[in-house]
Amino acid sequence: MDRWAQAAVAPVLRRLRASVVRREHWVQQVAAAGVECARLREEGVKSMAQDLRASLTKTGFRPALAAKAFALVREVAARTIGMRHFDVQLVGGWILLTGRVAEMETGEGKTLTATLPACTAALAGLPVHIVTVNDYLAARDADLMRPVYESLGLSVGTIVQGMTPSERQAAYACDITYCTGKELVFDYLKDRILVGTASNRLQVHLDRLHRSHTRSTDFLLRGLQYAIVDEADSVLIDEAKTPLVIARCTDNAAEHKAYEQALHMARQLVEGRDFIVDRGERTVRVQPSGETRTTELATAFGGLWRGRRRREALVHQALIALHLFHRDQQYLVQESKVQIIDEYTGRLMPDRSWEHGLHQMIQTKEACPLDNHQSTLARISYQRFFRRYLRLAGMTGTAQEVARELWSVYRLGVVRVPSNRPLRRRRIVDQVYVRADDKWQAVVRSIADMTQQGRPVLVGTRTVAASEHLSRLLGGAGLEHQVLNARQDRDEAAVISRAAESGRITVATNMAGRGTDIRLDPDVVARGGLHVIATERHDSGRIDRQLFGRCGRQGDPGTYQTILSLDDQLFVDHGGSVGRRLRGMLGCLGARIPQWLGNFFCWRAQQRAERLQARMRRAVMKMDEQLDSTLAFTGRSE
């Protein structure tokens, strides 16, 4: 009944929470406070920041004080980095300070907007975490905005992969810390392990007193007070479908041989007869004939293969490794190591591994030396983690579709902020081909056309393999280009800055998706700006829109186009059986199919994919609830 009641009132509460922004009044209040700030010299700025620190700490974020703080940050930003916050950014900043999601178009300057609530909260004494999707953005944003913070006497830290615990501690000790969701959650889990059995605050404080700082000084974080989540839909929704786990290596030398044997047996099974692969749901179902065949094959090995459960589990895992995980798509093999590619950011995650022996199975498949088996030490879902913040806020260009989920899971209302200048991003008619080869030829033709007009082109691909395939085709056509993917990720900043040059072709995976800022020269603007080509659609339309959002930023002109084929992963995985049959029939229609039909296919496949992902996220939440109720008598979960 609680759940029903909550579901019934949720839309009303969500709208109420989203509507209480009096934009004009707020902008006027900040502008009025700004008159005084404009007259201040450097020392005056510092002393005003000190005064604000005292009053904000005492009284909290009262609008009059927050307006003063915003005005000061605006003034300092104009003086130090030459960017004065636009009025819409002031509105966005207020939405963030009041713990909601600001939906601002791609390229509207969310990086700068975040400085307003971050400085205000930091002056009030709250440790601020600005969470983003990848290390490159965390480091870039911290460096860009550092002069603003430092002018107000605030310290800034950045957390990136590979940092030592003491470097992390120092970064979290700063007033404002830029980090990625994954690093933050793992650091939190490490602290949880350190706390051990002390699962309440009182116990931690007592520990701190008694053990004279032995354990508590080892904590990485200073608590979860205020987080501003950039690309909120990616961090809070897309990444929330798998919980994060810290595991410990346990030596299981005997199992190494078993992985080889499992793969050997799985290779003997026939798809369709012995097992069925659902690439959309990413599951493998072994059929009765597969089980019989496995039992026959296992008799040759004996030992652990005599147990039915163990035997079936190993062969099932081997089938997953063989049919659902592919080199240069889900992972790369570098220096004899299997390295996972993050599906949302296109980046490598060198210190991560798959659970339940899957990682070792894939290592065996690729003939790499095996890591030891891992057993879970601590686990938390994104949903549970981010709900722990006292104040949570988010910003993104694509939140409306997930507004209901943001409310029901995190109690975050979404408020749309208008763009500063009218949008000049134009869509060019989509092209949908039946076969992949025809699609790639069309992509090369389109690129050649645009570069002849002197326009830079950014081509988005879904996998490393696809980016390299296109690179070969471009090479063959004599078109000079640069590639950015998980294998070729050096000089990322340089690749991005060159991507704006007239006639430049950049082929990139999702690494150049969210957050990437390609700044155009006036000459390129005059020629029509950046042209973006998507060579595949993603499971979520939001990810596609983020790629298109690399052009037409800050009122610049720009165009985007989608060139697809029915062989694309989205259609294969989520097209369903009707889609498969139609694909076969359309083959006789010719190379290209009508746009409306292609759009319909795409819409349907994305709907199916989104529903599936939502189901997976609900399963993670349900698992949390189950763990909680199971552990109700033994202490809190995590």
Ligand SMILES: Nc1ncnc2c1ncn2[C@@H]1O[C@H](COP(=O)(O)OP(=O)(O)OP(=O)(O)O)[C@@H](O)[C@H]1O
């Ligand atoms: N107030 C401002 N004055 C001048 N330039 C600005 C201002 N705000 C933002 N910009 C510029 O706008 C561009 C886009 O900014 P930014 O990358 O922060 O946008 P974003 O909203 O985070 O985009 P995305 O949604 O793609 O992440 C940058 O080049 C930035 O310098």
